[in-house]
Amino acid sequence: MSKKRVTVQDIADELGLSRNTVSKAINGTGSIAEDTKQKIFQTAAQLGYKQFAMPAAIVPETKSSPILPRHKEISLFTHTLLGQSHFGSKLLDSFQQRIGEYGYILTVYMIRDYEIQNLCLPINFNPERSDGIMCLEVFSESYSQFLSSQKIPLLFVDTVVNHMDLNLLADCIYMENRTSSYRMLKSLVQNGCKHISFVGDRMHCHSFYERWSAYCQIHTDYNLQLEMDCCILDADSELYFDLDWLTEKLKALPHMPEAFFCANDSLAIAIMKALRQLNYKIPDDVMVCGFDNSTEATVVEPPLTTVQIPSSSMGYIAADTLISRIDHPATPFRTTYIKTDVIFRESTKQK
Template sequence: MAKEKVTIQDIADALGISRNTASKALNGVESIPAETRNKVIKKAIELKYKQFAYVDTDSVMTKAPGNIALLTCNLPGISHFGSQLLNGLEIKISSEGYNLSIHMVREYEIEAMVLPKNFEASKVDGIICIEMFDKGYSELVSGLGIPAIFIDSTSEIFYTDLQADLILMENKHSSYRMTSRLIENGHKKLGFVGDYNHCKSFNERWAGFNRALADASLKPDPSVCITEEDRFFFEPEWMERQLDRMNELPAAFVCANDFIAIGLMKALKNRNVRIPEDVAVCGFDDSPESRIVDPPLTTAHIPNNQMGIIAADMLLARVKDPARPFQITHVKTEPIFRESTGKLK
């Protein structure tokens, strides 16, 4: 009878190494040699250990070593959807024999349109861009002639101008569904919170929100929307000031992501506004915080880990065949209705 649950000890025993070494290899500890780490990852895939069960093992042992560069202006934190996405992506890339190097792109490098000093194009087989939302710099990277994939992108980019692959979570339909559900339950005055020019995903969520209003014969109300560049990360009272300018609060707010939604909920509570009795709130991303905030937040779930694996598959396919048509891929998301929007029909 097959063992139901594979453990790190099983992987260590199969390779004749210590459990501690296997654990460090799986967690990317730098002191573990790349050869050992790759062996551990391949064995984890073979034994279908946890998230490694999603990785295709057919040609793991035949991949040539190479280098993949991750370019980012803001490395995703633990609660950001991109954190788990990068975990899945790195697992897949490592299993194929590639090393992943991280290169932070500073503001002055974007202004000067230069690549990071530690980035050597001649030693890079492929490029991953995440949290890269400057149009000119995106075009610079995609014009290097190196296989590249963008995980989300600037809202200004035209797909026809991007000489690279692009992967996004499906934004418009989940935003549309959450907004429509609120409308169906009697919420007619709705506000959107988030800078829809921040990135392509925010822009698509804004589009889904507006499509839902249009289909219900409702007009957008700018007086209850907060769509300028947000400052609440740097100015704690910024969100409250945005609420102060509203003569009347809407029945519900649809937010561009969970981080914004939780900041909004805090500002509403500071004004003694009850959620959802007075105002309903929903976010997007299904972050860990969305499940523990009071009340738990209605949101849209993103299959982060699997999305990272799909992104890696797309990039590695591009490395093998640079001439293949560029792809724009959306990974399905799923609305999750929780207490922040009350009981809905």
């Protein structure tokens, strides 16, 4: 009988917390007390949530620590725990399945700000036990270079913006961002939109920047004025998911755009909530579109126009790419783009 999959709800039930609180901690959104966050991370590790491994200083000590046999191990490094709405969640499921077919186990390591600032590996990570590393949501320039120097087979799923300048010794996999973003924006323009706002930190990662590039390109190709003062481009450290903060940002715009193109679905749904707070109707007054096709995109009202990422396929391709690198370390490094598709829904008007 297969082992029951641990869910966010299981962690919430164990701690007596709401599912929403646990989800926010796992996704790195919202304001969660540090001690509560650490309890959530600790419980995730203890319950085996996606093979999550906590730093040794956080995991409770036991009287005896058995010597574990040497396994074929692949490590996931992530700066953000992946909630069910994150595209990486399905990617990780298929990745783990595929590497299991090759006889590997997966261990997930949380990369904290401490590791990034001090350029060090997680305290409970043993390079001699790991045959390869996949990085997901690791967008620090210096830390990416640090990992690249470790001489361990390395794969990035998305990267920092200027990854080409870094000359990383790693394979890279991306979802295709420009074409699908351009097609979605072209539909808005052809439906009469001349004032479109971009929402999100364009420098957050390479994929966000490619979506921003498509946004800029559509303005050039259709002779539209690029209104930077109508975009919300604040750094990720700002409170995008704070309704009051975002509502004030909308009120401060010189005029309300006809449409918002958001860097992902989470931002799009946050914008929709803020627009409703200001009594705007979607799509009659303002149209909204996102990127990811998260679960929430289908249940939000109205359903969100977005871009479908083939996350499961990306997981299989990521596994094959990293194992190929492990088996053939001298082959040239590869950059792979996975095709995405626009899904038009009721948050935008279609002629």
